[in-house]
Amino acid sequence: MLNNLIQSFNESEENLNSHLMKHAIPGEKCLRKCSLNDQKVCYFNFTLKTYQILGGSCGECSNGIADDCFNERCVIADGIGRSYLSLNFELPAPKIEVCKSDILVIDLHNDAEGLSTSLHWHGMRQFGTQFMDGVPYLTQCPIPYGESFRYSFYALDEGTHFYHSHAGNQKADGVYGALIVRSVNSDNPNIQTYDYDLSEHTILMADWMHALSEDHMPGLTRRSSLSQIFLCTHSYQQSTNSSSFAPLMIFHVEADKKYRFRLINAGLNVCPFLLQIEDHNMTIIATEVSYVKPQVINSLYFMSGERYDFVINTHHRPLRDYWIRFRQLNPCVQELEGFAILRYHKNNKLLDKLNKKQSVEFNDRIPPGYNEEYPNGTLLNSPLPGKKYMPITHLDDYRLDDKISEGAADKTNFIFFDTPGIPNSFLYTNPMLKKYMFTTSGNGMSFIGSANNISFAYPSFPLLLEPNRVHDEFFCDEKSIKNESCFQYDTKTICRCIHRIKFKLNSIAELIVVNIYDKITHPIHLHGHKFHIMDSGLLRENITEEDVRNGAIPLKNKYKRPPYKDTVVLPYPGYVRLRFRANNPGYWLLHCHFDWHLVIGMALMIQVGEITDMRQPPENFPRCHNYMPDGIV
Template identity: 35%
Template sequence: MRFIRGRIQQSNRSKMVSTNRKSFVKHPSYVQQYRFFAHTLLIFGMINVDLPQVQSARPFNGSMEMDNSRYLSTPQECARQCTEGESPKTCYYYFTVEIYNILGTACELCTPGPNNSLTNECQCVTSDGVPTTVLTVNRMIPGPSIQVCLGDKVIVDVLNKMEGMELTIHWHGVHQEKSPFYDGVPFVTQCPIFQGNTFRYQWIAGNAGTHFWHSHTGLQDMDGIYGNLIIRQPPNQDPNSHLYDYDLSEHIVLINDIFHEMPTDRFPGLVNRRGLDAPVSALINGKGQYTNSTTGNTTETPLEFFHVSAGKKYRFRLITAFTTPCPAQLTVEGHKLTVIATDGQSVEPRVVDSIVSLAGERYDFIIFANQTPRAYWIQLRAIGGCNGSEIQQVAILSYHINGNYSTPRSKPPTYNPGLPTGLALNQLGSNCNKTQTNMLCVGDLRKAGFVDESILKPNPDVKVWLPVRFMAYTTEELFQAHTYKSFLLPPPYVESTSLVNNRSFSYPTSPLLSQRKDIPASDICDHETTPANCGSPCFCTYLINCPLDSVVEVIIFDEGAVTDLSHPFHIHGYAFSVIGQGESPEPNATYLTLDQIQELDRKGLLHRQFDRPPSKDAIAVGPATYVILRFRANNPGYWLFHCHYTFHLAIGMSVIFNVGEPSDLPPIPRGFPVCGNHLPPMKFAGDNSVY
């Protein structure tokens, strides 16, 4: 039996989200507020409440849109069990994007209930209890949940109400076949949505899985503009559906890292501030608590609860909305995790004790509630290069006992030693070509269900070598008069930019997809050539041209000498097969060179394996390692392939796969917004001079 739990009674819901706190405290201090949250948490722990069903109330104009059409379905109607042969729904969402605050005055009115990411009836955003300025969609973090069935039509109207800011929204993991213009990359697939404007995204949910959405503009995905996006499918289409009893709308584990300040305060970076590019805290579904390491005080904001019943098996969906290179490690006290999918693609089940996931990755796993019925800790730790910061967050897996849910009797686990991590999937620094007892690499997973054998032929049609590194400037060359090169200033304060194949990606002045003719050819480079006088490094819009339907092999490798730093690369418009992972054959090497890796390839020493390679759309490229990916270029468009660490993206760690010819592209929607430079001849009214 599988189902999404039914909608709760209105009275029950209002009990959870509309508690009037004014009757408790007038003009509360934050300390009092935290006590109130703790009190509320206690109530939730003691009473038997069901969880709210997915919803996203819309402001007036959105509701009007709904009322005016009998063809549109609400978010609640769309978050349903998917059945074979059911006719698709048209699911409507309204996003209002604003500059907003954590623990603002809305918190005088109400406290968000468990799984607040699914509702915006309470406009109080608690985060980890540290008041900061954020950007929100519908005054929620995470923003509204989109949960639909395969084949549904999705419409999202995005109203930008941020003062002086622009944005686009990317639907991470959705392939946008026939709708590349709704992929949400500024100046690649569309113009940014300007303040006060509404942009309608509409696309078909064409590939099932656990995905998410986030702003693709500037540093905004670090600020709170993200939410989950689940495309379910009928059970008979999921090769692993027999392994679990429930796939519940509230069993989504969206994790992210935060700064406690606007990320623009850290970009390009301030001199003499330690750990400038490392996060300070992490959240689980937007919730958590924070311990100030100086005072030792811990906030008392609500933690996230995941409810289960003894003896049942549940599908959980982990979404890593991290925006820094910190790998995230998730562990559930006393429970194994059976991994059944990654990035929306099914894999043969593998049982592990913990999962390591980087920015942009998703992992679906099953928890069998077969332990003593009580409450257990879920621990999230930022590891790898972020080890020293001891960033962690906890949530609670709570068994249903006699109509009640409880909180753990033990104290939360501390960062060190943490819950036992045992056999870890995707552990970085692991040697992926040797058998290891406590680590499993992504490449060790095997795809379940359909495998496209045609892309596994010995020789691909297009082979692309992609070395990735940083380039350090000298201070003198960066700050030459009248030059303004983009840079990042990470510790130890070396001015740096990102290079992929010796090019630093810069966005064009108009969208490639809709206004290619408006972009000067001199701004564009390809894999072989760069424009004349482009300089070193060459800042250009880097296109890798792929003939339609060709099999493309990408060998991406770490050419930089920064240890303990992995780049989580994500592709738009596709999933790729991971056919190889490996590292420099030289012991203690900190990087690979193009000559080295091509020599290894000639000798047949690059590790490739063609037995049901897993499909993904995001993968980490670790220090001195390479990853070999393949995909069939059958989706025409301009598709970004980039490091998902936001600061690295901001300094050019991107390329674009340009698939097909202009004539292969679907027609641009009528009235699609245009943008670009305004550089007319220099002329003034009544003046015939030529300047």
């Protein structure tokens, strides 16, 4: 029963413990103005199923019959047909919008033949419900084909979040959706900076391929560009290099107002995105889970897993259309960009009369050239040095925690992420090493992901479910690696095991995450906690690990109110220094948020507290394990 899965966090909520589903309402009705003492039980029913872009439901849409593009269950994406993984026949998946402290109940039915799955609630720390984090073999068993699983947890983290599959490459194939948690106005220090926070002003960005992700994993025998298009919010998007039929997404605004926009990056590839809005500044007011002091910028550099909230001021501008532009940046060399439209109206009465078909259409204005910069000003979050570039650490959070910003950490760990290349001939001669395969080109090399030369291996059962089987020898770190888990290539020793870093419950934990090997920028995401970004910067090329550990990175706390996030940009060659209160007992993943980098082992596990500190799942929680009998049974 659900009351065994969800337990109240204070006595005032005990009345919800029994017969919780009797209080449930359809999830879409939980979109409302938030108020005190108005807690809802928000129920969503999702089915995972393989579906088609421009399938039979779309009629003659691909032949230019626009009315058919709005048929029920017609998904057009960028106008190029392919199969994809859908939740409820939508792309992206259905949006979830609730108020802080609402109870979320999501039934996920797996109807995707031959696939197991899970959902991770990116941004939800899961206090007290660690087994709802959605990481297969860490917090739950993967959900087999034909079975269902009920996720249920409190929406305790206000902010702009999203959810996505954490099984294989399923996020890249369409299993992602927005998750917005609002709160009462009195909790919002930036409430005076805008007039409207509208549901339709959520911008959910993703790069998109014209083939299933498995076509690129473990890889192609030749180098190719993976991403071919941008998808923006709904299924509608077009880019300058696309000849397909696909109307542009339009964001409608009234003149002389201020609007809050919520931006989510659900991207899959290694390329950062750049956001610009023609003739408009953006005022950053929040990063993921936390409000920051308003900061005016012109351009935003953002990577997979990151979210930002910004305000657009529509005062004193002509009533016309303005381009919203997304660009793909290095290391991707293809000039890929996408567009949406910011459309001005004279008053809200005209907005109220718009129907679905009028919310997406083409625009006869010529988009800007790829190398044309507009507006040309402050760029937030870029890892590059320069006058126009504002590092993320220059944002001031409203939170003030002296023990974080001024004191010393209780424990500090260095983490060196890398994707070393290994010759295919070397990998294929050892059966164990097949798990490292990641071929991306025809140069005879494959790649693995690693942290401190350890490629992460998942346990064969979810650790929370069988605590009696878990002991220190079950895990490894750089000081306790067993030789049978390792192999030597060139000057490197690479190991594969369940890599764990352990912190005491309620300690101040510090992670110094370093990239001096892999010549691209990585988005690093932590489950179960938010961290303060104490510092971020570049290092000299060819610096050694020994130099880094021996003082090359400054440890002085520079910022009184460092920004508070769960996903951060790790530059090359560079570092980020992160601190958090280890106050959420459990097993939590820290990983690169590029889909394929996680699959090949660019991750590790953070254990907070002892097993006795962790809340155990209910007795009827699904179990899974290896079955290896001795002989015929």
